[in-house]
Amino acid sequence: MKMIxxxxxxxxxxxxxxxxxCFLTMFMGISQAYLFLVCTISRLH
Incomplete structure (x- = not known):
């Protein structure tokens, strides 16, 4: 009983x-994508 x-x-x-x-992984994915976008834009300028 205790095991159940x-x-x-x-x-x-x-x-x-x-x-x-799920929320945490989604948030991490979004923040990583945002950081990647920012790095790409700063590299283009």
């Missing part, structure tokens, strides 16, 4: 963190 509770708790924790991780 532990699995459920970890499962809920993972599902609670998934949207946060």
């Amino acid at each position: 509770l532990r699995i459920v708790r970890s499962f809920l924790l993972i599902h609670g963190l998934l949207p946060f991780y």
Whole structure:
């Protein structure tokens, strides 16, 4: 019984963190693309 509770708790924790991780990776990707764009523009000028 205790083992099932532990699995459920970890499962809920993972599902609670998934949207946060998705947002974080998306944010990092956007910021990296922005930095790349800024570097390219500064190189062109």
